[in-house]
Amino acid sequence: MKTNRKNLPNPFLSFENLTEGLIPEKLPEFKKSIRDIMQSHELIHEQKRDALSNIAKDALTYPSISAEARALIEEGVICLLNEGAAPYHPRYVAPMYERLLANGSDFLELGPAVDLYDATASLTTAYKNVPCEAPVFIGRIDELLEPYYDTVSPEEARKVLRSFWLLVDRLNPSAFVHANIGPQKTRVGELLLDIDRELKTLTNLTLRFDAQITPHDFALRAIRNALELTKPYFLNHSRMVQDWGEDYAIASCYNSMRLGGGIFTLVRVNLKEMVKLAEPSIDDLLKRVIPMVAEKQIEIIQSRVRTIVEDVGWFEQNYWVDEGLIMKEKFTAYAAVFGLAEGVNELMARLGRPQARYGHDAQANQLASDITAAMHHAVKKVALPYCKGWDGACFHAQVGINSDVGVTPGVRIPSGEEPELYAHLRAEGHTHEWIEGGVSTILEFDQTATGNPEAVLDIIKGAFKEGVRNLSIGSASSEFVRVTGYLIRRSDLEAAKAHKALRHSSSIVGSGFLQTKPNHLHRVRRKV
Amino acid sequence: MPQCPRGALSYQEGIVYWNEDICTGCDTCIKTCPTFSSPKVQQYTPEGLWRKLQPNTTFVSGISVSGGEPGLQMGFLMEFFRIVKSASNLTTLIETNGYTEPEEYRKLFPFLDMALVDLKIMDASKHKQLTGQDNSKVLETIRYLHGNGKLQGVNEVIIPGYHTDEDITCAARFLAELDPAIPFRLLRFRPHGTTGEALGWESPAENAMDRFVKLAQLQGLKNVSRSL
Numbered sequence: 001m002k003t004n005r006k007n008l009p010n011p012f013l014s015f016e017n018l019t020e021g022l023i024p025e026k027l028p029e030f031k032k033s034i035r036d037i038m039q040s041h042e043l044i045h046e047q048k049r050d051a052l053s054n055i056a057k058d059a060l061t062y063p064s065i066s067a068e069a070r071a072l073i074e075e076g077v078i079c080l081l082n083e084g085a086a087p088y089h090p091r092y093v094a095p096m097y098e099r100l101l102a103n104g105s106d107f108l109e110l111g112p113a114v115d116l117y118d119a120t121a122s123l124t125t126a127y128k129n130v131p132c133e134a135p136v137f138i139g140r141i142d143e144l145l146e147p148y149y150d151t152v153s154p155e156e157a158r159k160v161l162r163s164f165w166l167l168v169d170r171l172n173p174s175a176f177v178h179a180n181i182g183p184q185k186t187r188v189g190e191l192l193l194d195i196d197r198e199l200k201t202l203t204n205l206t207l208r209f210d211a212q213i214t215p216h217d218f219a220l221r222a223i224r225n226a227l228e229l230t231k232p233y234f235l236n237h238s239r240m241v242q243d244w245g246e247d248y249a250i251a252s253c254y255n256s257m258r259l260g261g262g263i264f265t266l267v268r269v270n271l272k273e274m275v276k277l278a279e280p281s282i283d284d285l286l287k288r289v290i291p292m293v294a295e296k297q298i299e300i301i302q303s304r305v306r307t308i309v310e311d312v313g314w315f316e317q318n319y320w321v322d323e324g325l326i327m328k329e330k331f332t333a334y335a336a337v338f339g340l341a342e343g344v345n346e347l348m349a350r351l352g353r354p355q356a357r358y359g360h361d362a363q364a365n366q367l368a369s370d371i372t373a374a375m376h377h378a379v380k381k382v383a384l385p386y387c388k389g390w391d392g393a394c395f396h397a398q399v400g401i402n403s404d405v406g407v408t409p410g411v412r413i414p415s416g417e418e419p420e421l422y423a424h425l426r427a428e429g430h431t432h433e434w435i436e437g438g439v440s441t442i443l444e445f446d447q448t449a450t451g452n453p454e455a456v457l458d459i460i461k462g463a464f465k466e467g468v469r470n471l472s473i474g475s476a477s478s479e480f481v482r483v484t485g486y487l488i489r490r491s492d493l494e495a496a497k498a499h500k501a502l503r504h505s506s507s508i509v510g511s512g513f514l515q516t517k518p519n520h521l522h523r524v525r526r527k528v
Numbered sequence: 529m530p531q532c533p534r535g536a537l538s539y540q541e542g543i544v545y546w547n548e549d550i551c552t553g554c555d556t557c558i559k560t561c562p563t564f565s566s567p568k569v570q571q572y573t574p575e576g577l578w579r580k581l582q583p584n585t586t587f588v589s590g591i592s593v594s595g596g597e598p599g600l601q602m603g604f605l606m607e608f609f610r611i612v613k614s615a616s617n618l619t620t621l622i623e624t625n626g627y628t629e630p631e632e633y634r635k636l637f638p639f640l641d642m643a644l645v646d647l648k649i650m651d652a653s654k655h656k657q658l659t660g661q662d663n664s665k666v667l668e669t670i671r672y673l674h675g676n677g678k679l680q681g682v683n684e685v686i687i688p689g690y691h692t693d694e695d696i697t698c699a700a701r702f703l704a705e706l707d708p709a710i711p712f713r714l715l716r717f718r719p720h721g722t723t724g725e726a727l728g729w730e731s732p733a734e735n736a737m738d739r740f741v742k743l744a745q746l747q748g749l750k751n752v753s754r755s756l
Contacts, residue, residue, distance in 0.1 A: 422584045447756060455588070462587030 013058055018070055021061035021085065030059060044501050046173075047508070050133070057084030063303035069296040077273045078297055081266050081401065087304055088312050091334075093130055093262040094137040094249035095325040097144055100126055107319035115151035119144070120164040127172055131320055132262070134505075135172055137251035138203075140180045140259075142189035149187050161188065162195050169201035175486035175506040176252045178204035183237045185218035193225050193232075202480075202487050202504055205232040206250045206470075208240070211461050223453040223460075223473065227445060230474030230482050236464045243436045253399055253485020254470050255438040261330025261389045265304040267297055268336035268398040271343030271371065272407050280350035282367060286374045294335065294378030298393055301333045302384060309386045332390035334437050335379035336398035337372070339407040341414050344368045359413035359427050369430040372411060376434035396437030399484030402512035409484045410439055416519040421459070421526050429467035440470035442482050446525045449475060455528035476525045483510040483520070531560045537567055564723050574607040578615065590619030590641070599628030602635060609639035621680060626666035633673065642680035643673050650698040654690055667702065674706055681711030681751075686732045686740060688717075696740045700747035711751040714740050 013033060015026035022030055037043065037051045062085045072078040083091060101119050104111040108129065113119040123144065127135035149157055168177065181189045196205065207214075207222045214237075222232055233254060240248055240256065247259040257263050274293050278285035308314050320326040344358040344367050356364045380392035387393065397410030408414045411431040418424045421443070428441045441463070449456050456473065463471055472482045480487045488510035492502050496511030514520055529537040529544070536551040537544055544567040551568070558566050572580070581591065591612055598605055599622075609620045622636070623644040633643070647666055649655050655663040673679040682703060684691075696714075703710045716732055737754050744752040 422587050425587070451756070458589045459587050465586045 013055070016058050016085065018062045018073065018085075022059035030055075042499055042501050042508070044503065047505050050505065054082075054084055057086060057088070060084075060086040062086065063307045065300055065303050066296070069299050072293065072296050073300070075273065077270055077277065077293060078300060079268050079270060080300070081268055081398070083265060083304070086311075087265060087308050089132050089314060090262045090264045090308060090331065091132065091266050092136050092251045092255060092257060093132045093320075093326060094251055094257050094259055095126065095130065095139075095320060096260040097123060097126060097139040097325070099324050101144060101148075103323070105319070105323055105325075107323065113148065116145065116148040116157060116160050117152070119148045120160055124164065124167050124171065127168065127177075131314075131318065131326075134174045134176055136176050136178055136255075137249045137257075138168060138172075138177055138179050140208075140249070141192060142181045142184070142186040145188045146186045157187075158191060158195070161191050162199070165192065165195050165199055165201065165203070169199070169203050173202075173504045175202040175204055175488065175504060175510070178206065178251050178253075180206050180208060180250050181232065182206075182208040182218075182222075182235075183210040183213040185215045190218065190221065193221055196231070197225050197228065200229060200479075202489070202506070204253070204486055206235050206254070207232040208237040208250075209234045209460070209464075210237040211464075212238070216457075219457055219460075220453045223456050224450075226473040227450050227453070227456070227475045228478060230472065230478050230480040230487055233440065234460050234471045234473060236469045239464070239469055250438075253438070254440045255334070255396065255485075256394075256436060257332070258330040258389045260325070260327045261332070262326065263394070264308055264331055264333040264387070265301055266334040266336055266396065266398065267301050267304070268334075268338055268396075269293055269297055269375070270339050270404075270407060271337050272339035272346060275343040275346050278347070280347070282347070282351070282370070285347060286370060290371070290374045291378045291381070294375060295382055297335050298379060298382040298384065301335060301393055305333055305384065305386050328386070329388040332387040332394045333384060334396040334398075335375075335393035336396040336437070337375055338398045338400050338404065338410050340368055340371065340397075340411040340431065341408040341417075342406065343371060357417070359417065359419045359424065365427045365430065368411065368427065369433075372431040372434045390436075394437040395435050397431075397435050397439035400513070402509065402516055405516050411435065412441065414519065415442075415517070415523045418524040422462075424524075425459075425463045425468055426466050429463060432469040433467045435469065438470070440472055440485065441468055442472045442474070442523065444523045444525050445473070445475050446527055447475070447477065448527045452528050459528070476523070481510075481514070481521065483513055486510065488514070532557055559723075574604055574611055577608055578611045582615070585616055585618060588618070590621060592621040592623060592644075594623040595625070597625055597627070598622040599624045599626075599632070602628065602632050606635055606639065609636065613639045623683070624669070626669035627661070628669070630669070630672045633669070633678075634676075637676065637678065640678060643678050644680045645670050645673065645682050647682050647684045647699060649684070649690060650695045650702065651692075654695070658690065670703070671706065674710065679710060681713060683713050683715055685715045685717050686737065688730050688732045688736070691732075691740070693739070693743055696743050697747060700744035700749050700752070704748040708748045708750050710749065711753070712744055712749050714744070714752070714754040716755050 015022055015029040017023055033055055037048055043051065100122055101113045108125055110122045110125060113122050127138055152160060181192060209219060226232060235250060244256060249257055249259045251257060274289060275285060278289040315321050315328045341358045344364050347367065348356040348364050358364045358368050376395045379395055384393055399409035400407060411428060413424060413428065432439050460471055474482055479490050481490060486506050488507050492507040493511050493514055495502060502508055529539050533554060533556055534550050534552055536547045537557060546567045558564055593605060612618055612620055619641045620639060621642045621644065626645045648658055652663055670679065670682060684699060700712060703712055714737060716737055717729060718731055719727055719729060741752050741754050
């Protein structure tokens with residue numbers, strides 16, 4: 001079938017085999033998968049190439065793990081998130097681009113940047129060479145480029161930045177490509193918000209916001225952008241600094257990591273499935289099941305980290321490491337969760353209170369917070385090799401993939417089921433508390449918000465006081481939809497339904513996701 | 529009571545009881561009542577109202593009180609705003625029809641940051657026709673609040689067939705003479721949620737709203753806006 005989208009991140013392809021890899025009997029299916037990709041009319045050249053490289057990995061044997069851990073994968077409690085059987089690179093990398101600009105790169109044959117032209121050319125080159133699947137972190141752009149702003153005239157600065165921002169999208173067509181700005185207001189930061197509004201690219205953007213540092217007018221400007229473009233994200237900067245210090249990066253969807261480091265792997269637990277392993281008892285879940293599942297989750301993470309570091313030798317003869325742009329000691333791995341809402345609701349039902357739902361009931365909300373806290377503590381307990389960038393595994397709220405039917409991303413309340421605004425922010429805020437590795441709440445406003453961005457800012461500040469770490473602000477009338485952590489255009493969704501090829505690989509994933517979750521397009525809209 | 533589709537209303541000894549937990553807010557009760565009165569009215573003490581609002585105050589920078597008519601609840605408001613000011617850094621604002629006596633507004637001043645005044649229409653006879661009252665009191669209130677630094681702005685709801693170029697020009701001139709910086713906001717009439725005669729009124733056209741904004745600006749007002 002030529003229309004099969006073989007690069008969708010299904011957890012398992014038909015020929016995959018956890019213990020033995022590709023076996024001879026499955027060779028015909030393997031060949032067919034390759035042919036399907038090569039002959040697809042819905043994939044452009046680059047997407048075919050990526051899909052082919054993924055399928056090669058999937059033919060390998062998984063790193064060795066215990067039978068108990070393997071059983072949890074096969075039951076769908078633990079999911080490997082389409083990293084392929086055997087990873088050959090870290091999942092996310094956050095290079096220190098400032099060193100590249102200051103020192104240049106021998107390997108890439110770049111000199112130190114002396115003006116804005118050099119700086120943007122060096123960055124563009126670096127993005128194309130980032131040693132993971134996509135340049136999921138492209139830098140704290142304002143900090144990187146502000147020092148070069150005065151090397152050209154203001155008119156030139158605008159032109160150079162505009163073409164830079166255009167190239168970021170055109171050369172790296174993925175909404176997982178993520179830039180950070182703030183918390184200070186800079187000329188580059190302001191220009192970038194303007195240019196982003198003009199170009200309307202899908203490149204992800206986070207404003208690191210701190211009410212004590214970020215000027216009011218800069219925040220309002222970002223809110224106006226967000227109400228039109230559904231970006232930037234508003235990130236609770238002071239909370240991030242408490243956990244990570246000043247040198248952190250936001251990559252891909254909303255993923256936190258050390259600047260100069262990265263994340264080896266993301267292994268996630270489906271809380272909906274995990275709750276099924278427990279007796280109808282909160283105690284049994286928190287004290288027996290969670291520590292047991294977390295231990296196996298960490299075991300799987302370990303096996304993958306060892307593959308990258310020991311078998312692949314990723315840090316050896318790697319110019320990113322040799323030139324000081326990436327440091328081994330700043331890496332860690334994500335132990336993630338998703339489907340909190342279903343897990344909570346299922347257990348409440350088994351406890352005889354089916355009406356008590358996450359977001360709407362005090363006991364359910366408490367359980368949501370307790371499960372999140374218990375997972376946080378449990379994953380930290382087991383030591384991880386080569387993960388010096390964090391004390392144990394870093395806890396992350398994963399947003400979900402197409403195959404997660406009937407499971408809500410991360411720790412969110414299901415779309416369309418959100419309680420009133422303040423109750424929503426409080427309920428999710430209490431779970432954010434535990435999730436240093438990245439989490440976010442989505443708010444969609446109706447048109448009253450455009451006339452009152454100040455009120456939106458008040459809500460953001462209040463949300464941060466309630467523990468919320470990251471907010472996606474948008475409006476129901478925007479042409480962009482925040483799928484889970486990244487953006488897709490509504491028009492791309494239509495094109496995907498008509499089986500047309502899409503320029504952004506993330507839009508292929510996103511349209512598949514939205515087709516399995518139609519409620520996602522009908523969120524509760526907030527007035528201000 | 530059978531009129532409620534959800535069975536959220538009961539009637540005991542002459543009093544209607546409303547069960548908030550099962551009410552869906554369909555407002556059948558209000559539409560059924562010959563005088564459009566609501567069985568959902570709740571009574572609060574000033575302290576009780578503050579206790580109810582307080583948990584949500586992290587998400588806002590101020591509390592505004594609209595109507596009904598806050599001017600009819602001055603005793604309550606004085607106590608309520610006193611509590612707000614002593615317990616928080618929130619701003620306080622009322623949206624009033626301007627019919628309360630100046631000395632009554634003055635009593636609120638220690639705890640009130642600003643007031644918004646609704647001006648129905650500048651033409652005295654049309655004002656009488658719409659509200660049954662003269663508008664001289666409203667104009668006096670606008671002057672008085674402005675003189676005391678408490679006027680946030682003036683709102684005027686635009687209804688086709690009532691509001692003419694002349695009305696808007698006069699209102700804007702009156703405000704501009706007081707202070708060209710007074711914010712004047714023209715609100716488009718919307719029939720949603722209205723009852724009786726107003727149900728038959730139409731929303732003003734886009735171009736009429738834009739023309740009124742321009743007319744008001746021509747009188748020298750610096751801060752004229754309109755609703756969507």
